[in-house]
Amino acid sequence: MAAARLQWDAWLLLVFSTVCSLAAASFTRNLSVELNPGSPAPPPGGDLLHVRALGDADTLHFLFCSQGAPALLLVRTNVTSSRVWVDWPRFLSGNSSGSLRVEPASSVVSSTALIFSRLLEYDDVNNTAEMPFDLFPPYRLRDDVRWSAMELSGASARLCGGVAGGSVCLHLSVFGREGRDETWPRLLHTANSSQVSVRLDGLRPRSARSRFVLELRAAVGGAYPLDAVRVRRSIDDEFTPSIFKVSEWTSAVGDGGGGGFVQWKQVAYRRPAPTLEDASPCRHSDPRRPAGRALAEAGGLALAFLGGGGDAGEDGVLAINVSFGVAGEAFYNHTRFLTWTTLVGVGIPPADAFSPLVAAIMAAGLGAPLAILLMGGVYVCLRKRRAAASAGNYQPIN
Numbered sequence: 001m002a003a004a005r006l007q008w009d010a011w012l013l014l015v016f017s018t019v020c021s022l023a024a025a026s027f028t029r030n031l032s033v034e035l036n037p038g039s040p041a042p043p044p045g046g047d048l049l050h051v052r053a054l055g056d057a058d059t060l061h062f063l064f065c066s067q068g069a070p071a072l073l074l075v076r077t078n079v080t081s082s083r084v085w086v087d088w089p090r091f092l093s094g095n096s097s098g099s100l101r102v103e104p105a106s107s108v109v110s111s112t113a114l115i116f117s118r119l120l121e122y123d124d125v126n127n128t129a130e131m132p133f134d135l136f137p138p139y140r141l142r143d144d145v146r147w148s149a150m151e152l153s154g155a156s157a158r159l160c161g162g163v164a165g166g167s168v169c170l171h172l173s174v175f176g177r178e179g180r181d182e183t184w185p186r187l188l189h190t191a192n193s194s195q196v197s198v199r200l201d202g203l204r205p206r207s208a209r210s211r212f213v214l215e216l217r218a219a220v221g222g223a224y225p226l227d228a229v230r231v232r233r234s235i236d237d238e239f240t241p242s243i244f245k246v247s248e249w250t251s252a253v254g255d256g257g258g259g260g261f262v263q264w265k266q267v268a269y270r271r272p273a274p275t276l277e278d279a280s281p282c283r284h285s286d287p288r289r290p291a292g293r294a295l296a297e298a299g300g301l302a303l304a305f306l307g308g309g310g311d312a313g314e315d316g317v318l319a320i321n322v323s324f325g326v327a328g329e330a331f332y333n334h335t336r337f338l339t340w341t342t343l344v345g346v347g348i349p350p351a352d353a354f355s356p357l358v359a360a361i362m363a364a365g366l367g368a369p370l371a372i373l374l375m376g377g378v379y380v381c382l383r384k385r386r387a388a389a390s391a392g393n394y395q396p397i398n
Contacts, residue, residue: 028177029053029060029191031155038086043067045092047150048301049157050084051174053191058109060346061102062194064172066150066159067091068300069142071115072172072196074260075305076346077107086304096299097307111221112260113302114344116141116170116198117290117319119163120213121206128327129211136206138215139163142299166202166336178350184274185265185341186239188352193345200338210332213323214340216262217294218249218287219302220316224259227287227318228252231266236352241276243267247284248349249320257348264342268324270335281326282340287318294319 034050036043046066053060059082063073083103090099102108118140122133139145145161145168155176160169173181174194180186181195189195200212218226232246249262271278294317295303306316324338325331332338343349 027055027191029055031174031176033152033155035150035152037084039088042149043088043092046147046300047159048086048091049150049152049172051155051194052084053174053176054080055191056080060192062172062174063100063301063305064150064157064159065301066147066161067096068303069115069117069140069298070147070159070170071113071298071301072194072344073111073113073301073305074194074344074346075102075111076109076258077102078109079104079107082107091304096304098304100301100304102305108221110255110259110346111305112226112344112346113219113306114196114262114342115217115219115298115302116214117217117294117298118215119168119200120215120321121210122213123207124209124211124325124331127209129323129325129329130327133213136210139168141168142297163203165204166200168203169199169201171197171199180239181341184240184269184279185243185267187263187265187341187343188239188350189343190345190350192347193343193350195341195343197339197341200332202336203332205331205333205336208331208333211323211325212332212338213321215319215321217290217298217302217317217319218260218262219295219298219306220251220260221306222255222259222316224251224253224255225316225318226250226260226262229284229287229320232351234352239352240265240267242279246351249287250349258346260344260346261349262342262344263349264322264340268338268340270330270337272337272339274339278335280324280329280338282322282324283326284323285321287320290317290319 032052036048037050049064051062059077059080061075061084085101085103087099090096118138120138121136145163147161151158155174157172160167175189176191178190180188226249229247229249234244237244243265245266247264247266251259266282268280268282269278270280293314295307295314
């Protein structure tokens with residue numbers, strides 16, 4: 001009975017995962033793209049991309065900007081008529097707090113800004129990839145990188161800047177439906193999410209044993225800061241070979257699935273067209289509160305929308321470090337290339353359901369023992385009935 005119950009539970013899990021996947025795949029949004037909304041001319045210092053994702057009863061506003069530290073802002077409203085408004089003179093000034101709004105303000109349900117603040121480099125003298133790091137002076141992505149104009153392709157944008165003899169590039173993609181990227185790590189995305197890939201290409205390392213760490217800051221408007229990183233495990237590595245863990249940066253308290261999240265696979269790659277041998281594990285720190293005034297230091301997009309003047313909004317800023325490479329691995333100098341991908345969205349982070357291939361394997365693995373068990377039970381019952389019939393027909397000999 002216990003074995004049969006386990007078989008039944010496994011089948012229920014398989015059916016539930018498939019149903020959830022089909023339900024998510026059926027939801028779509030209409031996307032529209034606008035560069036530098038309301039600006040009469042290309043603004044100096046960096047572009048502002050606005051992608052409007054219209055749903056049946058709500059709207060998502062994705063804003064991506066290189067003014068200040070590069071940042072992605074995601075605002076969700078509960079109406080289909082919300083609009084982005086920018087006070088460009090104030091936005092381009094040093095005091096840009098409150099210069100970007102989504103109207104009507106009463107329709108805003110949640111807002112999350114992911115800020116790419118600093119790139120850290122350290123000399124891994126003992127090849128342990130462990131703290132304490134012997135850090136070189138950091139590259140501040142607001143001040144130390146010269147960002148070029150955005151390159152647009154539909155609802156995607158590429159932003160590159162020169163630093164240390166190489167380049168740092170951010171590639172944003174916004175999605176109108178569920179799907180999966182063609183290149184590793186092939187994250188599953190939905191119509192409520194966007195994807196950012198970070199690429200370090202050709203940077204001149206400051207030691208022969210250099211490794212890099214990316215500092216991310218998350219600023220949230222509302223009562224639910226992103227103060228916890230959970231690790232979810234899976235048995236299926238079909239889409240990201242050898243990687244079985246997904247990290248999710250969310251609120252520890254939870255907000256009913258209405259707020260923002262940041263999600264990534266714990267892997268980076270050391271070549272543009274990676275093979276399995278090019279996978280490099282990455283790790284993350286616990287969320288912490290940055291020193292100083294994090295929004296004011298980041299400037300640009302996050303400050304313009306969430307600053308509100310003075311210290312307002314600073315309490316909702318937390319930071320994590322994502323470090324690339326583990327003990328015994330090749331250093332950055334081996335290929336002088338790293339790429340890492342993360343998902344930014346609202347609601348419940350997407351979770352991989354079992355693919356048709358894995359479902360077929362599971363069906364075969366679970367169905368065969370169940371069939372053998374049933375056939376064995378039928379065989380035993382038939383044998384018992386025949387034995388009982390033979391005993392009833394026996395006639396004693398006098």
